[in-house]
Amino acid sequence: MNNDKRYERYQRQIVLKEFGVKAQVKLLHSKVLVVGAGGLGCAVLQYLVAAGVGTVGIIDNDVVSLSNLHRQVLYTCNDIGLLKAQVASEKLKAFNDEININTYNIKLTNQNALSIIKHYDIIVDGTDNFSSRYMINDACILLSKPLIYGAIFKFEGQVAIFNVKSDLNIRALNYRDLFTAPPKEDEVLNCAEAGVLGILPGIIGTMQANETIKLIIGVGKTLINTLLTYNALDNSIYEFNLSLNEEAQDLIPNDEEAFLKMDYEWLCSSHINNKFEIDVAAFNKLVEDDNTTIIDVREKDEQPLINEFEHIQIPLNQLINNQSLIVKNNVIVFCQSGKRSLQAAKMLSELFNNKNIYSLKDGIIDWKKQALQET
Amino acid sequence: MTVKIFGQLGDIIGTNLIQVNDIVNTTELVTNLQSKYPALKNAKYKIAVNRNIIQSNTTLQHDAEVALLPPFSGG
Numbered sequence: 001m002n003n004d005k006r007y008e009r010y011q012r013q014i015v016l017k018e019f020g021v022k023a024q025v026k027l028l029h030s031k032v033l034v035v036g037a038g039g040l041g042c043a044v045l046q047y048l049v050a051a052g053v054g055t056v057g058i059i060d061n062d063v064v065s066l067s068n069l070h071r072q073v074l075y076t077c078n079d080i081g082l083l084k085a086q087v088a089s090e091k092l093k094a095f096n097d098e099i100n101i102n103t104y105n106i107k108l109t110n111q112n113a114l115s116i117i118k119h120y121d122i123i124v125d126g127t128d129n130f131s132s133r134y135m136i137n138d139a140c141i142l143l144s145k146p147l148i149y150g151a152i153f154k155f156e157g158q159v160a161i162f163n164v165k166s167d168l169n170i171r172a173l174n175y176r177d178l179f180t181a182p183p184k185e186d187e188v189l190n191c192a193e194a195g196v197l198g199i200l201p202g203i204i205g206t207m208q209a210n211e212t213i214k215l216i217i218g219v220g221k222t223l224i225n226t227l228l229t230y231n232a233l234d235n236s237i238y239e240f241n242l243s244l245n246e247e248a249q250d251l252i253p254n255d256e257e258a259f260l261k262m263d264y265e266w267l268c269s270s271h272i273n274n275k276f277e278i279d280v281a282a283f284n285k286l287v288e289d290d291n292t293t294i295i296d297v298r299e300k301d302e303q304p305l306i307n308e309f310e311h312i313q314i315p316l317n318q319l320i321n322n323q324s325l326i327v328k329n330n331v332i333v334f335c336q337s338g339k340r341s342l343q344a345a346k347m348l349s350e351l352f353n354n355k356n357i358y359s360l361k362d363g364i365i366d367w368k369k370q371a372l373q374e375t
Numbered sequence: 376m377t378v379k380i381f382g383q384l385g386d387i388i389g390t391n392l393i394q395v396n397d398i399v400n401t402t403e404l405v406t407n408l409q410s411k412y413p414a415l416k417n418a419k420y421k422i423a424v425n426r427n428i429i430q431s432n433t434t435l436q437h438d439a440e441v442a443l444l445p446p447f448s449g450g
Contacts, residue, residue, distance in 0.1 A: 036450050038450050039449075039450060040450045041450070125450075126450045127450050128448060128449055128450035129448055130446070130448050133448065150450070151446070151447035151448060151449060151450060152447055152449040152450065153382045153383060153445075153447040153448075153449050154382075156381060156382055156447070157447070158444075158447055178421055178428065178446075179419065179421060179446040183419045183446060194383070194449070196449055201449075201450065227428070227444070229381060229444070238379075238426065238442065239426065240423045240426050240427065240428050240442065240444065241426060241427045241428060242428050243427065243428050243429065243430055244430070245430050246430075299386070315386075316414070317386055317387040317412075317414040318414075319414075320413045320414065321413065343417070347417070
């Protein structure tokens with residue numbers, strides 16, 4: 001810490017007696033990989049870079065779109081269509097030109113994860129899907145890397161630190177001790193389907209950055225083996241103590257070879273339900289059939305509203321309770337992207353074995369798009 | 376006792392806090408909730424009792440604070 005400019009940059013945190021030059025040096029020598037440069041990633045990255053984490057890796061293969069801008073605050077209108085990791089990297093270099101930033105414009109998969117993660121001390125999960133979350137968890141276990149977990153849903157967020165041993169008598173706890181096996185992607189809505197408050201990933205991502213920094217410098221109480229939940233609507237915060245799940249151990253690949261063979265996409269996909277799916281052409285034909293009931297399984301206030309064809313609205317979670325409304329022989333369910341409707345089709349097929357059940361593939365947004373192209 | 380409902384489970388149950396009485400353990404609680412809210416059967420979630428995540432059936436005192444915690448995927 002003999003460089004005056006460097007001292008000046010970090011002076012306000014160095015003067016904290018709990019922090020000091022020692023903590024700053026630890027940060028400057030640390031390497032953190034942030035997976036996903038979306039809502040969580042944008043917040044995590046800005047604070048890690050500003051605080052002086054010596055090497056920051058950014059990995060994301062997505063491009064910026066207009067619907068990202070309300071929460072992914074590193075990007076501007078001029079960045080739409082550009083690679084997130086690339087844009088984020090350039091912005092962050094302007095924030096702090098004294099640290100190393102590694103940019104990976106690729107998707108982290110089980111085929112490349114170990115060779116990338118091994119170069120870092122701590123991994124931050126800012127991804128938006130379960131297949132990535134389970135894959136990152138398993139990779140961190142194999143390489144013994146601490147994992148700073150963060151996830152959001154509508155107005156609520158979760159934060160935890162996994163894979164850091166705190167009790168000599170039990171192994172380090174991980175994501176699978178909390179949620180053992182992945183839900184299918186159609187069982188839980190993502191941000192695109194459920195919506196998300198723009199400021200929420202900013203809050204949760206900032207908490208992840210704070211946990212990362214505390215873990216590096218060894219100050220304060222961290223969320224090791226603890227799940228923190230935050231609700232932006234009522235400001236409630238809860239902390240839950242994690243516990244060891246014996247079954248979790250059996251689901252984690254034992255070694256690199258087993259990890260490379262895992263099919264994380266398949267674990268979370270809805271492949272078994274695909275027999276219900278129909279495309280736009282088949283859908284439009286069935287709409288004309290008088291013996292067809294069409295059901296919108298989205299929540300009441302979800303956009304776009306549909307007035308192009310007759311249908312009834314029963315949100316997915318009320319479907320079973322309202323089965324008496326479904327009387328015709330052909331039943332088509334639709335939702336935003338085709339995920340919830342697949343789940344609905346599966347439920348309906350279990351309720352009615354004498355009806356033809358269909359789910360509109362890729363959802364009503366895709367249907368609207370195709371209808372617009374035809375006019 | 377109170378049952379705090381998180382995330383998407385709130386959409387199924389219609390509230391984020393319910394009061395229940397005379398329930399002896401978490402298995403009985405889940406059975407009761409599932410019969411009242413059938414969509415819960417298809418939902419994945421973890422249960423906490425008095426802020427501790429549990430891995431098996433757990434006895435509930437009359438003043439227990441139960442939480443139903445679903446996984447979130449958003450980022």
